[in-house]
Amino acid sequence: MTADFPPSDRDKSPQADADPVRIADALRRSPHFRSADAAPDGDTVRFTTDAGINYTLTLKPAEPTDDDLLPEPVLTEAIAAAILNHPGFVTADASPREDTITIQSRNQVRHLLVLDVDHGNAVAPEDLSTPAFDLALAADKLLASEPSDSERATAELLNYIAATWDKQDLPLREHAQALARTLRTQ
Structure with a gap:
């Protein structure tokens, strides 16, 4: 018997580490799919594309290989x-x-x-754009020209999330990044 965990408790579930569940989660997070689901003890992932077509992925044992298994992605x-x-x-x-x-x-x-290693023009890690920096940049753009009250409040929220980035949970980070992307395209 498998226990059903509400979405908010899925990360706490010992079965949340099952590969079919992780694949379904990755598909749900993608803008290309409407929905995805998998049973933690199963070997099938069911999903629906943005076009409304239903598919299944079946996990099967991979063929033996001489390649080394890597501890992290290439x-x-x-x-x-x-x-x-x-x-x-x-x-x-x-x-x-x-x-x-x-x-x-x-x-x-x-x-x-x-992909090539850049041996010249080394950029210090602190000079690279980070998600928190992108949020602060979007907030600055909002405040640049006579912002309305709602724009000022949005900028304050983005600045707060940027300042406390390491303390925020993933859904809030993703929502803030989506908001910053939308503001950059306006």
Whole structure:
């Protein structure tokens, strides 16, 4: 008998670490899918695409390989996954042995990304954009020209979340980032 956990308690469930549940969770977080579900003790993930078509994924044992199992993703695969999490892209295929990624944007433009180590022009980690910095930048944009009361309140909220980024939970971070993205496109 499996226990049903409400969505808020799913992370506390010992079965939340089951691969089918993680796959369904990843699909639910993607803008390309309407819904996804999996039983923690099963081997099937059911999902619905944005077009309303239902599919199933069945987890089967992989064929034996001589490749080493990696304790973490190859960098090109991690980059491809991050790109796929953005709603502006529909594909991102990593070729870890070649250090390339083929991507396609939603407006059907394809690019080949080539990964290379940048030995010159080193950027200090503190100079790179972070999600918290992006929130603060969006707040500054709101305050730049005679903001309304609601724009001022939104900017204050974004600044607060940016200042307390490490203390915020994932859903709040994701909502704040979505708000900042929307404000940047206006």
